[in-house]
Amino acid sequence: MKSAMSKRKLKDTCGASAECISQVQKILRERFCHRPSATGKLFGIEFQYSSCFSFPKMDQGSWLQFALKQGANPHPTAVPWHLLELLKRTTLHGESNSALIVGPRGSGKTTLLNHVLKDLREMKQVRGNLLEVHLNGLLQTSDKVALKEITRQLQLENVVGDKVFGSFAETLAFLLEALRKGDRTSSCPVLFVLDEFDLFVHHKNQTLLYNLFDISQSAQTPVTIIGLTCRQDILELLEKRVKSRFSHRQIYLMNSFDFKQYIKIFKEQLSLPAEFPDEPFAQKWNDNIQHLSEDKIVQDVLQNLFHHTKDLRSLYFLLMLAVSAVTVHHPLLTAADLQEASRQHSTDSKANIVHGLSVLEICLIIAMKHLNDVYDGEPFNFQMVYNEFQKFIQRKAHSMYNFEKPVVMKAFEHLLQLELVKPLERPSARAQREYLLMRLLLDNTQIMDALQVYPNCPTDVKQWAASSLSWL
């Protein structure tokens, strides 16, 4: 019915109904916001190994399954294969393993794991044969909390009845006992996923990690420990005996795709799916996206972003900003939209604040800039800034009104609140505010850039900013 309605609307409007637009917004926003990647695709990781294994276009199911069906033989080090095999062996053979997935933020560590887990769960032999425990270093901030969470996720609390868990020591003993009881062939394998693995390393004595790795290296309940981290130096953080128990399987994820693939990702992310209700519109939209991807301006925008970061999340963020501009009256994305989004995306936050300052405050900042130049970045205090400002007022300024000192002080404190200046140490009650040492948190280039776009800036102020000697 919906499609019928939109078709009817399609006839009287020029091809973009409100219905359509809201659909587009919904689909794309969901995609960019990066929910659990049930439907997401393994960009990046897939491209990472495209040289060893030609990945088919995936329409239904995941490419992993597809590849399995094809009986294809990828390169042994292909990351997803490695991980899938690892988990498969744990579940099927009861082999204990440990591995770390290391990669910069946004390189798809969690996505990869979720994908592999999803494929694993779909296998018939695996169903109901794997217990999963998900921990996050940001949530389980101590071993005590982590142990409680493990007990909860393994649903072992019911064994204890309603008894509230006792001490940390008891919980540990309890859990170790539980895991010791099992053996390779009869116990259900347990998968431990430790997100933000590096944070677990800072727990006291690394007790949790030692015990988990120790279990994985002894004939107890089969476990697989997968750690996710963005720290490249993670192995150096492990204590020597913990390290010895870790199997040294590390899976490195890098955003190793080049710009061509980046453009491809851009296209695929913006394209509407085939099952979009309004087919003509989807066709039109997709054509437009194809056109955009060949546009010089768009390519420049993307290139710039690509040079800054290969993190796909920032691309999604940029696209999100651009897609927000799509309305009923402006149904198709244009290069200008992307340019605007890119401008928003890359603006300097501090310089933005400067745009909203009063002239007096701008003058104070310029005074500070001069002080920085003269004293080579040494800290200053309000009195110095005020003196500098006075010099400017007395000798050069024509347009500026000579403000009272308390007024200048007020302006200065406003800057302090905006964190454009920062005191070296916490202000104490005894020290006089005028003599508190400060530092400017703006770079000269930022100040000059901000002045360029500052509306109605007096010329003498501009001149003063350009050169501290101009008043001579």
Next chain:
Amino acid sequence: MNTRQQSKLIYSWYGKPMSSDRKLRTTQYKGIIITSESSRTETCIQLGDFILVEGVNADRPYVAQLLDLYEDGAQHKRAVVQWFCHIGEIPQNKRKLLKREISSQEVFFDQVLGYDTDIDAQTIIKSIMVIPLHPGEELPITLNKEQTFYVKQSWDGKCFKALSPDTFSKLKAKKKKGSTPDSSEPFIPSDILTPLKKETESVVQSATKPKNAESKHSVSKSSLAKERQSQRAVNDIKTPTARKKLELSSPTRSKGRLLGSEVLDLLDDDRDAIAPLESAATKRKVTFTSDILGSPPKIPCSNDKSKSVSDTAEPCQRFSDTIRLSPYPKAKDFSEKAKNLHVEDDIISLVGHQKPGTQSPVLTPRSRRTCAQRTSALIAQHISVLNQEDDLSSSDSSYSSSSEEEEEEEDVPCTPEKKTKSSRIFSTPKSSSKSSVHTPAKTPKKTPLPGTPKTPRNATPEIPRRSHAAQKPASVLEEARLRLHVSAVPESLPCREEEFQDIYNFVESKLIDGTGGCMYISGVPGTGKTATVHEVIRCLQQAAENDELPPFQLVEINGMKLTDPHQAYVQILELLTGQKVTATHAAVLLAKLFNTPGPKRKTTVLIVDELDLLWTRKQNVMYNLFDWPTQKHSKLIILAIANTMDLPERIMMNRVASRLGLTRMAFQPYTYKQLQHIISSRLKDVKAFEEDAIQLVSRKQYIPRAGGMTARVVIMHSDKMSGFSSVWHNVAALSGDARRCLDICRRATEICEFAEPKRSPEIVGMAHVTEAIDEMFSSPYINAIRNASLHEQIFLKAILAEFRRAGVEEATVQQVYHQHMALCRIEGMQRPTVSEMMAICSRLGASRLLLLEASNKYLHMRVRLNLSQDDVMYALREE
């Protein structure tokens, strides 16, 4: 009574010396007089009297029977006793075997081997009454509760048994003797026991019979005596003919019975040596299903005898928690009647043993027991003969006096695996249904001894069973992978024979001497310290089971598995006694336990893994730990394991280090030859690796790390070698770590499996191993830098430039930013804004290519590289 009078007690001999032994310089006496100074009372205790002996716990003195009194060469008054134990002395998990309430007045005839029966006479407190009762009997109500104890069953450390008629009558006799005017406290209970009922009903041969007889004569050190005893046991097995002769000479036996009891006697003698028993052809298992235990007691009557025989055989397969009764003589040797009788008696004694409170002996039909009664007559006869026999034959003939049914009982605890299994089931009623469905496969890691860990509460957590059976390894590579897993327990530990022998000898000697001591074992991770120690303990346990060594109790703690050093006390105490108390209280209890003479205590072997984690500021945990073995009575052997060789010197205070002693052992890292040997021995007949490949793995592990960075610098200068770079500069940080070695091999099999999809000759070659090593030890930094975005790379370059400019390896973001902009200008790129710069900076910081200060300093945040400048240059130059 509960507390010993504080006044001084004077011990003096009663009467003249009975006999003296020249060689051992001992003189034996028939009584001892205890004079209390304050109350001016004299108490005379004679041989055979029941006495209270000072125990670990002041308000729980031990109960014993005085067997011998003598003065040794050093003029010390010594006493030899037969122990009785309170319910409190029996491990928690075994108490359930009784299935009845135990009053505080009941004691058990103690047949646990290894308790020191030779005590200081001065520890005797006073004499008391011990009255033997039949299993079914209620405890008589007496006025004097504190001075009268009752004994119904015996306890041999593994299970409870009814008293043998022999013991029973002896205790009875002693009781009467005890009430002679000599005794200072002529106490006679208000209700004297009913005369012995049919003895055969409750009879169980006392297992320590030979020991009792022997200890009467033994005046030497008990450990020696035990050794001799065990030797004799071995001898007995070897020379059954001698005993046979002895039995044949007993006149009143019918032919058939004689034959049967003879076989059983042999088997009974084998009781201590399990192995021969297991292989004995005459063995037959009579099984009882557990549900019989739970259901109302099955009353065996003559017509279901044969049925019960056949019944019992088949549930054996289905139920793991069955109690096996063996040995059972082959039916061929007997007349049908005799056979039935045995079976029946089995059942009776078993039921009586399991449910002593509920099972009324009257239920069993009388008619069946004509034969058994005859046996009891025999027993009495034998006892009289026995007393005149010499040492050796007395022990033997005491066996011969047994009736068949007892031996079957004996064997329940004989096989240790069986015992632990059944005890687990008893303690975990929840899991019993599960485990009955599938036979609980023993974990390769032996869970040792009665004193093994158990959760004090009934909660026994368990990971659920898997729903699909684990797949068996299908290919050679999978098989190899299974064997190469670190957790796979090899049959032997190659390349650690010497260390094994040293540790074994150390513990063995201490065990035999009954003294304490410490040994410090050090070595880098993955050199097999813990594995070797476990192997030693396993062998010692084996030996102890075969009675070649005195039994001992194993306690194992791991510093890493404790949440706090003081938790060590809690864990040790819990493993030793099952008590659960706070750390401070546990420390007090343990100190008391180890510092006071505990004649009934077994030697404790304590393994302390990851010792360095027990370090506290005051080091009191370590101090206590190493102080206990130096105590005279502690009987504590500590094996302390840690990584650093000089741990005692480095972190311990002098007083702790001195107590640790100088018995040290360092596990050297494995040499590549040894690693090679380990891998080969694990793979054994599985041909999955090329020889060269194994050698490569071992070599790689062994080559000492030349410092990754230096190696890389070398490579930088000789660019041609870049192919080798990964292999070279990523040699394992831990040389000689067997775990690493095995992990590499395992990975190599995986790579091989992928590389060879068609089942062509699957053999792991050099290439696969090299790839695995590369993968495991490749430096992540270089790759990370190469895959970074352009601006991130420029940022790193800017940092290098700034470092070079300033000459300091630290810069603020502002400084780097200026450099960055300069570089951008050169390259003709759009310069980034400060916000973008900060983003780049924090991204690099998150993956720890950079070390950053707290970000609230914004432009003044200081930046440092987390890898050397050379590495960065190397990574960037390749581009």
